[in-house]
Amino acid sequence: MIKKGRKKRRGSSQSKTTHLTVKEPSELLNFLLEHLSNRSRNSVKSILSRGQVSVNGQVITKHNFPLEPEHQVSIEWRKGPNIELTGLAILYEDNDIIVIEKESGLLSMASSKEKELTAYSQLMAHVRSSHPENRVFIVHRLDRDTSGVMMFAKSQKIQQHLQNTWRESVLERTYVALVEGEVKKDKDTIISWLKETKTLMMYSSRKPNDGQKAVTHYKRMQSNRHFSLLEVKLETGRKNQIRVHMKDIGHPVVGDKKYGSKSNAIGRLGLHARVLAFRHPATGKTLRFEAKVPKPFRKPFKEPKKR
Known part of the structure; x- marks a missing residue:
């Protein structure tokens, strides 16, 4: 909500x-x-x-x-x-960038046909409150139902610099994923080539180099017979990458009906962008932002109170 x-x-x-x-x-x-x-x-x-x-x-x-x-x-x-901002909080802002924490349920940016409230539209109003010609630019996106840290640029030049140097500029991009079932491995790396269907579903191709290469590293934080909480680090940032890769290993993200989840245990998608660390595009300084793991993600691991 x-x-x-x-x-x-x-x-x-x-x-x-x-x-x-x-x-x-x-x-x-x-x-x-x-x-x-x-x-x-x-x-x-x-x-x-x-x-x-x-x-x-x-x-x-x-x-x-x-x-x-x-x-x-x-x-x-x-x-x-x-x-007033709805569904987001500004963590950091300067002349070049804005870093926010987005709540689950808020779109990063709408299409031209949609008039829905988004992080982008609110931040645009925010920067224009000080000058009508100010703008914000999307650097990367989080899915509507994914919460956590994301960044916007305040000029097209900064946007292009960050997108062109993304792999060098971003030092850490860590998610937390609540998935179905007990993940047996303590840690692992998933590599595949992602493609998109005509119905906008992403899937992993079995053929090397047939699509966009996607590399996901995960480490098990907690698990029981029904659920696992994973720390997930992206080496590449493809559309729906974590959601597809979790489906590939037989442990879809909780609440992700699109990619095979049968559980809605926490009433939202079990995916949260926890950490974003990067070199500032203008100053070169290292900035690191962390959003706490949402409390519902821990709920499946709490032992019932004894009567």
Whole structure:
């Protein structure tokens, strides 16, 4: 279900930066709470998760990031008008990119015939609230029912750079998949060549080089007789790649009726884009964003309470 909530517009044109020097070892969140004592814990966590904090010039969002003496911590303060966003939260924004966490059920971008609310349409309104000529550009997509981290460009030049250098620029792209059945292997790699039918179904060709090569690495996190929770890393990013590959190994993603699932145990598709790490297209700095595993993904592994 898509939730509605108010998010602040954070324009980069109005900002100032606070610089702090670390005196003794500490974790980043604790350090910030100590030095921003006039703010609530949730406010400080929000500043951190939105990518406003850098350590030695590198944006850090991890709460327990270890700090050492002489580390330089910078906090970028951003101001701007409020705007309401539905089904997404902005994790980071600057002059070149926007990184969001999208909820399950929200389209990344609609076709020309569709008028549905999308991440793209909302972000377009968001950037145009500060200037009518501002735009956003799709870099990659998440399926409607897949939640998690995704990125948009704020110019066609940045979009083309990211798409042309995607394999070099993206350092980590990790998903979590809740699949049907007990996956026996602790970890494995799936390789196939993907093709698309006239009805827009993707499938794996048995012939090498017959289609787009797709490489998926997975590692088992939890499992029981009925379900498995997998950490999935993409070496290539093809359409429906994870969903097809999970079907190929006989463990379709929960809730994925299109690719063979018979279970709707959590009321949504069991696929979540957990981590996106990449080199910033303009500065070259490494940015890493992580969205927590949705609580329903853990539900099938909870033991029933004893009466």
